Ligand SMILES: Nc1ncnc2c1ncn2[C@@H]1O[C@H](COP(=O)(O)OP(=O)(O)OP(=O)(O)O)[C@@H](O)[C@H]1O
């Protein structure tokens with residue numbers, strides 16, 4: 266059972282917590298503001314009012330086996346920083362936090378944050394690009410029921426050509442790119458693209474590569490279910 | 494020359510303004526806070542300190558021929574609402590604004606906002622989905638230099654089959670979906686998928702459809718440049 270702790274229940278944090286819980290994950294939702302804790306308590310069983318800059322309060326939550334901790338505190342940088350640092354100290358394996366400028370981002374990286382998100386920056390950039398291309402109906406987002414994922418090339422398929430595997434006919438999936446493997450750590454990761462051109466039926470799958478796949482969610486789940 | 498007015502220079506608004514300006518658009522950047530106006534003035538020539546809830550101040554900007562107005566005020570709902578309403582009254586053809594809850598969203602729709610964005614909600618949802626699939630290296634985001642776009646099927650290509658056009662060989666592009674045309678108005682738009690299966694070489698392009706394309710940015714630009 267995937268366990269997460271989300272600290273800070275502003276718009277971003279609340280959405281992370283609710284979306285995780287909706288998908289069946291176990292979530293601890295934390296905020297220093299009682300109203301926000303009470304509001305989310307209708308949806309999330311384990312909702313706690315505490316000040317996350319208090320290390321003993323954090324320790325009392327019992328954060329071993331957390332898959333990740335999400336620090337969603339926006340305004341108060343010091344609270345964000347301290348909380349992220351304490352989560353790392355308490356052994357939370359993956360700490361995701363938030364920063365709205367490069368200085369803060371750098372400091373958070375230095376204290377060990379595994380991933381740093383700026384929702385407003387990300388969407389600001391995407392909004393601008395969408396506005397500049399009126400003939401582009403959408404930029405980056407796929408049609409409602411189509412998903413785009415990246416997944417490690419399954420061992421069983423290594424050595425076969427795309428033509429041989431015939432993803433379109435056999436899996437209803439479309440392979441749009443094949444990359445060298447590299448685990449992402451936030452927005453600055455680039456993956457090396459193994460093949461310069463769009464993959465063709467002659468392309469042979471190599472070990473330690475990543476397939477960029479588009480298809481309907483149910484077909485993707487079938488494929489990842491079969492090979493993971 | 495594309496003209497935009499961006500009101501509210503918090504993290505989101507500032508990023509919208511800077512990204513637009515970087516791509517060569519003409520931007521008017523507005524905020525009631527002098528510091529924010531001065532900070533952005535290094536990058537954007539036309540930066541103005543004013544209170545956007547003052548209709549005569551807004552009118553003095555001369556907002557005819559704006560391609561769009563972006564109201565990026567986050568906290569103050571009333572200021573956001575008034576500003577959006579005035580922009581519509583002043584004839585700005587497309588008004589994009591921001592809302593962090595469904596009630597606010599509904600009210601903004603009623604006064605005529607053309608598009609309503611919640612950066613924190615959008616990224617909160619995406620973050621949760623990414624956390625729940627550790628074998629998925631990435632979800633929805635494409636490799637660094639690959640882009641996914643949706644573009645109206647060019648008239649010249651209508652009636653031809655994908656095999657005939659051969660997007661992969663001739664354009665280095667990958668068509669991953671073909672949808673019925675419908676102009677999006679914010680996050681709640683769904684497009685009807687014209688073809689149930691992933692498109693094949695037999696698929697004939699029809700009029701009033703939208704191609705969902707993946708490819709490298711330079712190849713996409715070549716294609717959209719040729720046909721727009
Ligand atoms: N030390 C702390 N311990 C626990 N919760 C905290 C602490 N500091 C701030 N928070 C909570 O974090 C939440 C989000 O923080 P904040 O209000 O700074 O961000 P925001 O920018 O409004 O969030 P969003 O942009 O996601 O709406 C708030 O509900 C706040 O009560």
Ligand SMILES: Nc1ncnc2c1ncn2[C@@H]1O[C@H](COP(=O)(O)OP(=O)(O)OP(=O)(O)O)[C@@H](O)[C@H]1O
Nearest residue numbers: 501502503504505524525526544545566567568572
């Ligand atoms: N009436 C107004 N006229 C002009 N600017 C305004 C007005 N009200 C607010 N602003 C400006 O809008 C900007 C963003 O607003 P606000 O601080 O509410 O959002 P925020 O949630 O901090 O933004 P972000 O999440 O994008 O960082 C601020 O710089 C603020 O000065």
